[in-house]
Amino acid sequence: MLAVQQLKRVFKGGSAGFRNLHFTVQESEIIGILGTSGCGKSTLLRVLAGLDQNFTGKLKNKDKDGKQPGMMFQEPRLMPWLTVKENIGFGVKDGAGKEVEIQQFIDLVGLTGFENHYPKDLSGGMAQRTAIARALITDPSVLLLDEPFSALDAFTKMQLQDLLLSLWEKRKTTMVLVTHDIDEALYLCDRIFVLKGQPGEQYAELILDDIKKPRQRGSHELAERKSNILNLLDLSRQEAN
Amino acid sequence: MASKTELWQSRASEKKKELLRPLLKERLQGSWLGLIIPMILLISWEIASVRGVFEAHLLPAPTVVLAKISEMAADGSLWSHIWITLYRVFIGFVIGTASAVVIGSFVGYWKLAENLLDSLVQAFRSIPSLAWVPLFILWMGIGEPSKIVLIAVGVFFPVYLNIVAGIQGVDRKLIEVGKIYQFSSLQIVRRIILPSALPSFITGIRSGLGVGWMFVVAAELMGASEGLGYLLVEGQNTYAPDVVIASILLFALLGKGSDSVLKLVETKALHYQDTLANQG
Numbered sequence: 001m002l003a004v005q006q007l008k009r010v011f012k013g014g015s016a017g018f019r020n021l022h023f024t025v026q027e028s029e030i031i032g033i034l035g036t037s038g039c040g041k042s043t044l045l046r047v048l049a050g051l052d053q054n055f056t057g058k059l060k061n062k063d064k065d066g067k068q069p070g071m072m073f074q075e076p077r078l079m080p081w082l083t084v085k086e087n088i089g090f091g092v093k094d095g096a097g098k099e100v101e102i103q104q105f106i107d108l109v110g111l112t113g114f115e116n117h118y119p120k121d122l123s124g125g126m127a128q129r130t131a132i133a134r135a136l137i138t139d140p141s142v143l144l145l146d147e148p149f150s151a152l153d154a155f156t157k158m159q160l161q162d163l164l165l166s167l168w169e170k171r172k173t174t175m176v177l178v179t180h181d182i183d184e185a186l187y188l189c190d191r192i193f194v195l196k197g198q199p200g201e202q203y204a205e206l207i208l209d210d211i212k213k214p215r216q217r218g219s220h221e222l223a224e225r226k227s228n229i230l231n232l233l234d235l236s237r238q239e240a241n
Numbered sequence: 242m243a244s245k246t247e248l249w250q251s252r253a254s255e256k257k258k259e260l261l262r263p264l265l266k267e268r269l270q271g272s273w274l275g276l277i278i279p280m281i282l283l284i285s286w287e288i289a290s291v292r293g294v295f296e297a298h299l300l301p302a303p304t305v306v307l308a309k310i311s312e313m314a315a316d317g318s319l320w321s322h323i324w325i326t327l328y329r330v331f332i333g334f335v336i337g338t339a340s341a342v343v344i345g346s347f348v349g350y351w352k353l354a355e356n357l358l359d360s361l362v363q364a365f366r367s368i369p370s371l372a373w374v375p376l377f378i379l380w381m382g383i384g385e386p387s388k389i390v391l392i393a394v395g396v397f398f399p400v401y402l403n404i405v406a407g408i409q410g411v412d413r414k415l416i417e418v419g420k421i422y423q424f425s426s427l428q429i430v431r432r433i434i435l436p437s438a439l440p441s442f443i444t445g446i447r448s449g450l451g452v453g454w455m456f457v458v459a460a461e462l463m464g465a466s467e468g469l470g471y472l473l474v475e476g477q478n479t480y481a482p483d484v485v486i487a488s489i490l491l492f493a494l495l496g497k498g499s500d501s502v503l504k505l506v507e508t509k510a511l512h513y514q515d516t517l518a519n520q521g
Contacts, residue, residue: 051417071421077414081436081513090432091422120515138422 001025001174002048002069002142006057009040009047010199017043018200021057023193025142028172032179032189036233039200041178045071045146048176063141069176070140074147076127078119078134085115088133105133108170109163125156129163136167145177149184158217161187165214182229186222187215194232204232301483306490309483323491326457326468329385330499333392334453338446340393341400348401349408349438350430359405366398370456374463388460395456396449403445407438440514443507450503454496469495 002025010017018040025031035041046052048061049071061069078087089102106115109129119127128148135143145164149157161184168175179185185192189208196203206229211221283303289295290302297305313319344362347354373394381387411434419429461470469488476484512519 049421051420068421068423073414073417075414077418079415079418079433079436080515081439090418118513120513120519 001027001063002176003060004048004058007044007047007055007059008057008199009043009052009055015198016040018195020201022202023205025174025176027141028168028174029191030168030175030177030189032177032185032192033195034179034182034185034192034229034233035195035200037180038198039195040198041180041195041200042146044195044200045144045176045178048142049144061142067140069142069144070135070138071144072131072135072146072148074150076119076124076131078122078127078130080119083116083118084111084122084130087119087130088137090134091138101137105137108167109133123156124152125160128152128160132160132164132167136171136173139171140173142174142176145175147179147181148177150179150181157184162214164188182226183217183222186225186229187217188213192229194229196233298480299482301486306483306486310487310491313487322467322469322472323495326461326470327495329388329392329460329468330450330453330457333389333456334396334450336389337393337396337453338400338449341397341404341445341449342442345401345404346408349405350434355405362398362401366402370395371459374459378463383464388457388463388465391460392453392456395452399448399452400442400445403441403448404438407441407445408434410441411437440511443503443510447500447503447507450499451496454492454499458492 004021004023007021008017008019010019016038021044023031033041033044043052047055047059048069050061050068051071079090082090085102085106088105089098092098092101103115106112109132111126111129111133114122114126119130122130131148149160152160164175165188167173177185177188186208192206192208193202194204194206195201206225208225215222286295287303290297290300290305295302310319313322344358348359348362349355370391373391377387377391381390415433415437416429419433424432457468458470458473461468462474465471465474469491472484472488476482476488508518
C-alpha cells in the first residue's frame with residue numbers, strides 16, 4: 001500500500017524536515033501524523049504525495065496500477081474559474097458517466113444545489129467539501145490529508161470530520177492525516193505516529209484500533225489517550241527551551 | 242444534513258432572483274450616467290459657439306461638425322476612411338497580440354527563454370516606438386506594411402508584459418493540484434496556467450488596443466491617402482477645423498467602442514473573480 005524505510009528529507013542545513021522514518025500503512029487504515037510545528041509533518045506528506053523528490057531512503061507510494069496517492073491540502077485550492085461541478089471533475093478523464101459520477105459525489109459531500117456555484121460564492125466549509133469530493137472521485141488507493149480542517153471553525157470542523165468518517169465507512173479509502181489537533185487525530189485515526197524534534201523523528205506510535213468508530217468525542221477513553229500524547233510531546237519542557 | 246442543504250439551496254436561489262433584476266437596472270443606469278457630463282459639455286459648447294464666444298474658423302460648433310460628418314457619410318467617403326483605419330488597427334492588433342502571446346508564453350513559462358529573450362525585449366521596449374517610423378518607411382515604403390508593422394510593434398509590448406507577469410504570477414499551489422493528478426506539462430499549461438493568466442492577458446490586450454489606436458494616428462500622419470489620421474492632415478492643410486474635430490470625434494467613438502467590446506469580453510470571461518467590480 002504505502003511504505004517508507006529510512007525516509008529522510010532535511011533542508012535549511014539539516015534543522016528542518018524529518019529523518020529515520022519507518023512505517024507501513026495497511027489497506028483501509030487511517031493513520032495520523034501528529035507533531036508540533038516545524039517537525040516536518042507537511043514535508044513528509046509532500047514527499048509521500050510525490051511533490052517533493054529530494055528525499056533519501058525508500059518510498060513506495062504507487063499502487064499496483066501505478067497511481068499516486070490523492071491529496072487534500074490545508075486550503076481547498078479550487079480553481080477559481082471553475083464551478084463546483086467542474087472543480088470536482090478536474091482530475092477525471094472525460095468519458096461516459098463522468099457527469100453521473102460527479103453528481104454522485106456532490107450528493108455524497110452534501111453540496112446538492114451548489115453544482116454551478118463558483119468558489120468565490122462558497123463558505124470555507126463548502127469549499128473544503130468540494131476539495132474532499134475532488135480528491136476522492138479519482139478513487140486513489142491512499143488519500144493524504146494535510147491539516148485539511150485547520151482553517152475551519154470548530155463546528156464546521158466537526159461536521160467535516162464526520163463527513164470524512166462516513167466517506168471512509170463507504171469506501172474504505174486508506175488515509176494519512178497530518179494534523180496538530182490531538183482531538184482530531186484521536187477521533188479519526190487507527191494509529192497515530194508522533195513526530196518530535198527538528199528535524200522530526202518518529203517518537204512514538206499509538207494504536208487506537210481497540211476503540212470503535214464512530215467514537216464519542218470527549219469520552220473518558222479518548223481523554224486518557226490525549227493526556228498520554230501530551231506527555232509524549234512534552235510541551236511544557238519544549239516551551240521552556 | 243439534508244435539511245440544511247435544502248435550506249442553503251432555497252436561500253441561494255432566492256438570492257439569485259433578488260440580485261438579477263436590480264443588477265440589470267443598475268447596469269443601464271450606470272451607462273446612462275456616463276452620458277450626462279458629455280451632454281452638458283456639448284450643449285455648452287454649442288451655446289458658446291452660437292453666441293460667438295469661440296471663433297468659428299478655429300472651433301466650429303458641434304452642429305457644424307456633425308453636419309460635416311453626415312455630409313461625408315452621404316458622399317460615402319466617411320465609410321472608406323473609417324474602414325481603412327479599422328482595418329489597419331485590427332490587423333496590427335492581431336499580429337502584435339499573436340506574437341506577444343507566443344513569445345510571452347515562452348518567456349513566462351520557461352526560465353531559459355526568459356534569460357535569453359527578456360532583456361532583449363526590454364531593451365527594445367525602451368525605444369520610443371515612433372523612432373521606428375523612418376526605418377519602417379525606408380524598409381517597407383509608405384504603403385500598408387509599414388503602417389501595420391508600426392501598430393503591431395506598439396501593441397506587442399503591453400500584451401507581452403502582461404502575459405509574462407500573468408504566467409509568472411500563477412499560484413504554485415494550483416499547479417501542485419495538477420501534479421497530484423499526474424498531469425503532463427501540456428495539461429498543466431492548458432488547464433491551470435492559461436486560465437490563471439487570463440485576467441492579466443485581458444488587461445494586456447485592452448491596453449494593447451489603446452496603444453493600437455494611438456499608433457494608427459501616427460502611422461496615418463506619416464503618409465496616407467485615406468483613413469481618419471489622413472483626415473486630420475487634410476483638415477490642417479485645407480484650414481478646415483470641422484474636418485479635424487470630426488476626425489477626433491470619430492477616433493474617440495471608435496476607440497471607446499472597441500474597448501467596450503473587450504470590456505464585455507472581460508466581464509463575461511472573468512465573472513468568477515471575487516473582486517470589487519463583480520460585487521453584486
